[in-house]
Amino acid sequence: GGIITQTPKFLIGQEGQKLTLKCQQNFNHDTMYWYRQDSGKGLRLIYYSITENDLQKGDLSEGYDASREKKSSFSLTVTSAQKNEMAVFLCASSIVGDQDTQYFGPGTRLLVL
Amino acid sequence: AQSVTQPDARVTVSEGASLQLRCKYSYFGTPYLFWYVQYPRQGLQLLLKYYPGDPVVQGVNGFEAEFSKSNSSFHLRKASVHWSDWAVYFCAVSPDQGGRALIFGTGTTVSVSP
Structure with missing residues (x-):
């Protein structure tokens, strides 16, 4: 088996701040994803990456940057945190050929003061 | 555009009772x-x-789902809910x-009540 690790678990930021979230997976999966989970809105795709150095925008990419430095890691940056923003950011990974079976990390909980 | 609708935000069921969760989809073709x-x-x-x-x-843990093209639905069911199904x-x-x-x-x- 494998595991997805997300750091930090909790992130408190200030309005306008640039914040970076990190995700590591040891499944050796090719594809990785970042989703945002808001209460009552389900999961929305921010970015995904099919392989190292590849980036694909999701429906919610505005206000975010992403980086896939190597196969096992995928970072997400909130470019300018919005006041009173509160959400959970979920990282996931999957293998090529079975991208519907996604393995999720426990999430990073963001609160912007 | 493709979409999925879950009309029930919250369901409370007694332990041992049956459960059905509703899902409606919008998709051109067979999803x-x-x-x-x-x-x-x-x-x-x-x-x-x-x-x-x-x-x-x-599925796992006794869950099953039924696809209906005529109703555009994919409802989830479980015959007897356990407290560990709280999720x-x-x-x-x-x-x-x-793709x-x-x-x-x-x-x-x-939510599962005793």
């Missing part, structure tokens, strides 16, 4: 459909998946039939 579950303080896990074929799909359940559709990320519904929180 690939999924149910994921999120247990407290954990990441989402795949419960079951439907690819075109038998409309009733079996948030998400229905999802694959927009490219396996890229999933489109998720808003989720249904299941």
Whole structure:
């Protein structure tokens, strides 16, 4: 088996701040994803990456940057945190050929003061 | 556009009772459909998946789902709920039939009473 690790678990930021979230997976999966989970809105795709150095925008990419430095890691940056923003950011990974079976990390909980 | 609707935000069920969670999809053609579950303080896990074929799909922990093209639905069922089923359940559709990320519904929180 494998595991997805997300750091930090909790992130408190200030309005306008640039914040970076990190995700590591040891499944050796090719594809990785970042989703945002808001209460009552389900999961929305921010970015995904099919392989190292590849980036694909999701429906919610505005206000975010992403980086896939190597196969096992995928970072997400909130470019300018919005006041009173509160959400959970979920990282996931999957293998090529079975991208519907996604393995999720426990999430990073963001609160912007 | 493809979408998934879960009309019930929260469902409370007694332990041992049956459970049905509703999911309606909007998709041109025959969709690939999924149910994921999120247990407290954990990441989402795949419960079951439907690819075109038998409309009733079996999943883990006694869950099953039934695909209906005429009703555009993919409802999840369990005959007898256990306290450990307390979780948030998400229905999802694959927009490219396996080509890229999933489109998720808003989720249904299941609470189990003793």
